[in-house]
Amino acid sequence: MSTTRLETFADGVFAIAATLLVLTVDVPSDLGNNTLAHELAKQWPAYAGYAISFVTIGIIWVNHHTVLSQLRGADRTFLFINVFFLLCIAFIPFPTRLLATYVRTENGEAAAFTYGVTLTATAIFFNLMWRYAIGGGGRLLRPDADRREVDGITRSYRPGVPMYAGATVVGIFNAEIGAALFGAIALFYVASSSVFGRDDEVVP
Amino acid sequence: MSTTRLETFADGVFAIAATLLVLTVDVPSDLGNNTLAHELAKQWPAYAGYAISFVTIGIIWVNHHTVLSQLRGADRTFLFINVFFLLCIAFIPFPTRLLATYVRTENGEAAAFTYGVTLTATAIFFNLMWRYAIGGGGRLLRPDADRREVDGITRSYRPGVPMYAGATVVGIFNAEIGAALFGAIALFYVASSSVFGRDDEVVP
Amino acid sequence: MSTTRLETFADGVFAIAATLLVLTVDVPSDLGNNTLAHELAKQWPAYAGYAISFVTIGIIWVNHHTVLSQLRGADRTFLFINVFFLLCIAFIPFPTRLLATYVRTENGEAAAFTYGVTLTATAIFFNLMWRYAIGGGGRLLRPDADRREVDGITRSYRPGVPMYAGATVVGIFNAEIGAALFGAIALFYVASSSVFGRDDEVVP
C-alpha cells in the first residue's frame, strides 16, 4: 500500500482524537451558590489536560510524518503496527478526561497511571513502527534515504519511551507531579525541535 | 467518479468511527466506597470492546484499500453500495458500547446479537461491493488487473460472512463466548495477514 | 481556490456528520422490568432515523461531487455558499435525534418540522451553489463542460427543494407520515440513480 492512504487515515485519527479532547471540558451545569467565573476557574486542570494532550498529539503527528517521509511504501505488518499505534492515539481523550477529573483527589494516582500507560504504549508502538521499517536491512526505507538522517531519527526517538515511563512511575506516587512532567515533556519537545531543530529544512 | 474521492470519504468514516469508539469508555463519575483503581479495573470489557472494534475497523480499512486498488473507477451503484457499507461501519460504536455494558449481565445475549448482526451486515456489504466490482465481466476492474490476484482476493473474503454469522449465533447462547470469538476473529486476521500474508509486496 | 481543498473540507464534514449520527442511538441505561431485547426493539425509530439521515447525507455527498467535477475552480462567494451549505449538513444529527425521540409522541410534528426545515435549507443552499456556479454565463464551469450534461444536472436537482418542502408540510400535520416520506425520498434517489442512472459512466 502506498503511504498516501495510510497518511489520510492516520491524519484523520490524529485530527479527530485531538479535536475530541474538547469533550474533556464540561460546561458547568449546576452552579450552586458560585458564580460561573468561579466554576470556570476551578476546572483549570481540564484546560491544562486539553492543552497538554493536544500538543502531545501534535508532536506525534509531526514525528509520524517524519517517519513516513523516509519510506518507499508500507507492507501489511507495517499497516497493522500502525493500527495498534493509532488505537493508542485515539484512546488519549479518555485518560485525559480521567486525569483532569481526578488529579487533585485522593484517586489522582490511578488516573495519572492510566494516562502514563497510554502515552508509554503509544511511544512503544511508535518505536516499533520505526524499528520495523528500518529493520531487515531497511526493508521499507526509500532507496535514496540518507543513512545519517535515518540514524538521527533513530536517536531522537530513543528517549520517548523512558521519559513517558519515568513520568508514569512518578505519577504512581504523586499525580500532580506526574501530570506536570507530562506537560514538561510536551514543552521540551516543542522547544527542542523548534529552537535546536532542523529548522533550515523547508521541504516543499 | 474517481476512487480518490471515495477513498477520502471512506477513510474519513473509518477514522471517525474508530476514534469515536473511545466514547465506549466512561470516566467513572460516582466511586461510592470503591477506589478509582477498582472502578477502572471493573470496566475491562469496555477496554476490550474498544480494542476489538478498533482493530476490526482497521482490518476492514486495509481490505477496503485492497479492493479499491484493483478498480479503475466507481459508478453510482458501486458508490451507493459503499454508502450502505459505511453506514454499517459508522454504526459499530453503538453495539460496541452496548456489548461492553451488558456482556456480563443476564441481557448479554441481546447485546452480543446486536454486535454480531452489525459486523455480519458489514461483511455482507463488503462482499457485495467486491462482487459487484468484479461482476459483469469485471465491470470496474482495472484493465491490467491480475486475474490470479483478483481470485486470491475473492477467496480471502469468502470466510468473513460465515465467521461473523457463526460468532453471532454463538453469542445468542452465550454472550461472553461470542464476544471472545469476535476478538479471536480480529486476532486471526491480523496474524494471518501479517505472518502468512503477502508481506513481500511493498507498493510505493 | 482549487476545488481540491474544498473537497477535503467538505468530505470531512460529510463523513463526520454522517458518523456522528450514531449518537442518535442510545445504549439503554435503565431497563426497568424489561429485557434489553425489548428496549432495543422499542427504539427502532432511532435506527430508522440513523439509516435515513446517513443515506441522505451519502446521496448529497455523491451529488456534491458531481457538481465539483464540472467546475474549473472556486471563488470566495462560492466558498461561502459552501460554508452555509455545510452548516446545514453538519446540523442534521440534531433534528435526526429530535425526530427519533419524539416522532411517536404528541410533539412529533414539531420534530418533523425541524427535520424538514433542515433538509429543505440544505437543498436550497445546494441549488444556490449550483446556480451560482453556472450563472453569469457559467462563471465557474470548466471550459470543456458539456452543456447537455450541465442541463441534465440542473434538471435533476430541480425536484429536491419541492420534495423536501412537501414532506415538511406533511410532517406538520402528521409526524409519522412525514418521517416516512423523508425515508421514501432517500430510497427514491438511491433507486433512481442506481437503476435509471448514468451507470455506464465509470470515470477513472
Added chain:
Amino acid sequence: MSTTRLETFADGVFAIAATLLVLTVDVPSDLGNNTLAHELAKQWPAYAGYAISFVTIGIIWVNHHTVLSQLRGADRTFLFINVFFLLCIAFIPFPTRLLATYVRTENGEAAAFTYGVTLTATAIFFNLMWRYAIGGGGRLLRPDADRREVDGITRSYRPGVPMYAGATVVGIFNAEIGAALFGAIALFYVASSSVFGRDDEVVP
C-alpha cells in the same frame, strides 16, 4: 514538510471542530408542561451560537488556505505554531456551548469573556503564523509570491485581533451585545470578502 499534509491535518481539525458544534444544541429531554415547539424556540441562542461559530470557523478555514497557498513549504516552528493555532480552533465548541447556555443569565459575561478570549487567541496565533512565514525576508514564501498580494493579505489580517479583543471587552460588560458583535464580525467577513472581495480570481 510539505504543506499538503499540514492541509490534511488542519482541514480535519477545521471540519471536526465545525461539525462537533452540533453538540451545542441539545434535544430537550424534559418538556415539563411546555410543548416541544416552545422548548425548541426557547433555545434559539444555541442555534445562533452554532451558526456564528460555524461561519467563523469557515472564514478562518478560507483564510488558512490563502496563507498556505503563498508558501513553498513548512518548517518545524511553523508546524508548531499551527498546532497551537489548531488547539484554539478545536476548543471553539466549548465556549460556544458555554455562551449559548449562559448568555441570557446573570453569568453571561463570564461566558462571553471565555468565548472572546478563545477567538482572540485564535486570531493572535493566526497572525503569528503569517508573520513567521513572511518574516526573515519571507522565509517560507514561494519564490514567485507576489509582494503586492502578500502585503494585501497582511493588511487584511490586521483588524482581526483588535476586533475580537474589542468584542471581548464589550462582552465583559454586556454578554448579549458582545455575542451580537461576534455575529456581526462573522457577517462582516462573509459580506466583505464576497461583495468587495477578489471575486474574479478563480484559481483552478
